[in-house]
Amino acid sequence: xxxxxxxxxxxxxxxxxxxxxxxxxxxxxxxxxxxxxxxxxxxxxxxxxxxxxxxxxxxxxxxxxxxxxxxxxxxxxxxxxxxxxxxxxxxxxxxxxxxxx
Numbered sequence: 001x002x003x004x005x006x007x008x009x010x011x012x013x014x015x016x017x018x019x020x021x022x023x024x025x026x027x028x029x030x031x032x033x034x035x036x037x038x039x040x041x042x043x044x045x046x047x048x049x050x051x052x053x054x055x056x057x058x059x060x061x062x063x064x065x066x067x068x069x070x071x072x073x074x075x076x077x078x079x080x081x082x083x084x085x086x087x088x089x090x091x092x093x094x095x096x097x098x099x100x101x
Contacts, residue, residue, distance in 0.1 A: 005099055006035065011092040021076055021084045 010031060014024050043050045079087065 006032075008092045008096040008099070011088055015085065015088060015092075021079075021081055024084075024088070025072075025076055 010028060014027060019027065040050075076084070
């Protein structure tokens with residue numbers, strides 16, 4: 001989906017605003033929550049790729065999502081701002097390259 005290309009663009013935009021790491025994470029989370037909720041009707045009614053079967057399968061990913069959230073919270077708290085910014089830049093470059101290849 002073309003919407004997946006928004007991650008690196010959003011990261012570059014938020015980095016250019018020089019947001020502190022907590023604001024960066026919060027703004028990203030809210031932005032993608034809204035974007036994904038707006039795509040939901042298309043996913044269900046037009047593309048028909050969200051079904052009862054996929055919802056049941058997704059229930060099994062909830063423990064992994066919770067673990068990822070806890071690790072993410074720990075990571076943001078532990079890493080200094082400058083290191084966090086460098087990490088985001090590196091991950092943004094890598095994800096951009098992956099979109100091209």
